[in-house]
Amino acid sequence: MRFTSKTLTCSYCGTMFIFDPEEQRSFVMRGYINNPRRCPRCRLGRKADQGGGFGNYANFSTLRMMYPATCAECGIDTEVPFEPIDGRSVYCRRCRNSVRSASSR
Ligand SMILES: [Zn+2]
Ligand SMILES: [Zn+2]
Incomplete structure (x- = not known):
């Protein structure tokens, strides 16, 4: 299977981004068939939202002076x-x- 660079538009922020062959390969390896709808930056941001959300809240409450x-x-x-x-x-x-x-x- 050959991969070529694709230019996609992020459905979240509207930024054009390159979906390069290397990334396409890792996408397919993880079982994704469709093109990513978000640019790498939005995907990272979303990941941080889901994984680090609770940790951020904990940090906030400890940083807050009581x-x-x-x-x-x-x-x-x-x-x-x-x-x-x-x-x-x-x-x-x-x-x-x-x-x-x-x-x-
Ligand atoms: Zn984006
Ligand atoms: Zn009281």
């Missing part, structure tokens, strides 16, 4: 994503939710 605080409602120790300011009430997550739902009513 400050220790005491809940003004129930008095338990909690953490808030902002620096507590004197005179401003800080609530734990549970109380924050109930305060929010009470005020929205």
Whole structure:
């Protein structure tokens, strides 16, 4: 089976990309019959979305600075994503939710 370079258009970002013989061979080896619909960059991006999504979220939450605080409602120790300011009430997550739902009513 002979492969020749094809110029394809990415259905995702619209960029023209070369589907070269080497890639075509690896595509066929993996059982793909059709041409790829996404350019290599979009395919990589999609792979990262699926595989690394959870890891990214974990990184985000650990990178985010949390400050220790005491809940003004129930008095338990909690953490808030902002620096507590004197005179401003800080609530734990549970109380924050109930305060929010009470005020929205
Ligand atoms: Zn693309
Ligand atoms: Zn509380």
